[in-house]
Amino acid sequence: MNVSMTVNGEPVSHEAEPRQLLVHFLRETLELTGTHWGCDTSNCGACVVLMDGQPVKSCTILAAMCEGHEIRTVESLEVDGVLDPVQQGFYERHALQCGFCTPGMLMTARALLDENPDPSEHEIRTAISGAICRCTGYKNIVSAVRWAADHEAAAKQGA
Amino acid sequence: MQTPAPFEYERATSVDGAIAALERLGPEARIIAGGHSLLPMMKLRLASPEHLIDINDLAELAYVREQDGEIRIGALTRHVDLLKSELLARHFPLFADAETVIADPVVRNRGTIGGSLCQADAAEDLSAVCSAAKAQVVIRGAGGERVVGMEEFHVGPYMTAVGAGDLLTEVRLPLRSGAGSAHEKVERRAGDWAIAAVSAALWIDGGTIADAGIALSAVGVTTVHLTRAEELLRGKAPSEELFAQAGEIASEDCSPSADGRGPVDYKRHLAGVLTHRALRRSAARALEQEGAA
Numbered sequence: 001m002n003v004s005m006t007v008n009g010e011p012v013s014h015e016a017e018p019r020q021l022l023v024h025f026l027r028e029t030l031e032l033t034g035t036h037w038g039c040d041t042s043n044c045g046a047c048v049v050l051m052d053g054q055p056v057k058s059c060t061i062l063a064a065m066c067e068g069h070e071i072r073t074v075e076s077l078e079v080d081g082v083l084d085p086v087q088q089g090f091y092e093r094h095a096l097q098c099g100f101c102t103p104g105m106l107m108t109a110r111a112l113l114d115e116n117p118d119p120s121e122h123e124i125r126t127a128i129s130g131a132i133c134r135c136t137g138y139k140n141i142v143s144a145v146r147w148a149a150d151h152e153a154a155a156k157q158g159a
Numbered sequence: 160m161q162t163p164a165p166f167e168y169e170r171a172t173s174v175d176g177a178i179a180a181l182e183r184l185g186p187e188a189r190i191i192a193g194g195h196s197l198l199p200m201m202k203l204r205l206a207s208p209e210h211l212i213d214i215n216d217l218a219e220l221a222y223v224r225e226q227d228g229e230i231r232i233g234a235l236t237r238h239v240d241l242l243k244s245e246l247l248a249r250h251f252p253l254f255a256d257a258e259t260v261i262a263d264p265v266v267r268n269r270g271t272i273g274g275s276l277c278q279a280d281a282a283e284d285l286s287a288v289c290s291a292a293k294a295q296v297v298i299r300g301a302g303g304e305r306v307v308g309m310e311e312f313h314v315g316p317y318m319t320a321v322g323a324g325d326l327l328t329e330v331r332l333p334l335r336s337g338a339g340s341a342h343e344k345v346e347r348r349a350g351d352w353a354i355a356a357v358s359a360a361l362w363i364d365g366g367t368i369a370d371a372g373i374a375l376s377a378v379g380v381t382t383v384h385l386t387r388a389e390e391l392l393r394g395k396a397p398s399e400e401l402f403a404q405a406g407e408i409a410s411e412d413c414s415p416s417a418d419g420r421g422p423v424d425y426k427r428h429l430a431g432v433l434t435h436r437a438l439r440r441s442a443a444r445a446l447e448q449e450g451a452a
Binding site: 042048054055062108129130 | 160161162163164165166168170191194195198199201202213215262263264265266268269349350
């Protein structure tokens, strides 16, 4: 079947088997390998992308179900060499080690800050509770998201 | 890589269209909404439907509203919207108790109440929540619509009164005065399935329990409706002693099996403790409501 959706602002249209999962449509058909394919059981959160602005686990959604929807992946965060504040926050606060969970963490954090620009530590921890990191122990990830929130707030005030 | 077996996919554009498609495609067709129960089953090849009918476009099935003395919840209402509903928080706070501990926020963006109920996993929370709240579910098929209570709805493990050509369209929660409710769950880690969970609702009228609903998750092959304890509570004044007795009944009437989450005696004990706690919180909330009214 043909599947059409918007990915990172660009309309895309491709043949896909009805059973193809969004994560594989992104990685194999569109060759957007930034989205990671982790546990395959909607537990680990490495495959999180935004669907119409909401974080979803792309291993548990069919590509066909995204027909007509807007998908945003980690590839959309950096624009013209400038990192998104959540990416910069991960860099500043050393919020990754192996990096496998990072794309999902970044997209989950991006969605959180879009909805709640000033989250408490508890709110950040709740938001990322569907994403598993086996290296850092979360402390630096929480700190990175907070860094991004502070810098976005400051940038807004400056503007 | 976990990949579902091949199937044909189509999107429904109306409730009648979805039911017509079920009728046309036969018993190997399945409705898909959030997909967070069905797709994992398909990936493990525990389910291999030949046709999927996607109802995600049916916005008319996504709502929480008050109508004719009931809270009515559309089948396509997602966990996140149940969690955020002020109407539910006011009248049936056990929904928010459960929704904060069902999976994780990202999963809750997709999963729906209709999907959770139709999956009828005994370890799933909303089946117990709806049972305790004395919910009625609306099932629509080619022959028309019927409304069934939760005891009739739960037919067996992973089996409900929703037949091959049927669509669950709505969950109805009758509003009665003096209501208080709570959901208590113990899990191994955040977002996991319950080791045991208990949903309770009490309707207190003039210091007496007019009605009670209690249902247990994860301690039986189906959601356990604790009718014997409900009968015990009716017509009595709420007390710690009474709730402890109900807890003892929970321990006796559940039928857990030993697994990685714990041995049988532990789960029985836990079911009793959580029943006691859920009733205590339900009573406190019911009395608060009474005080506010």
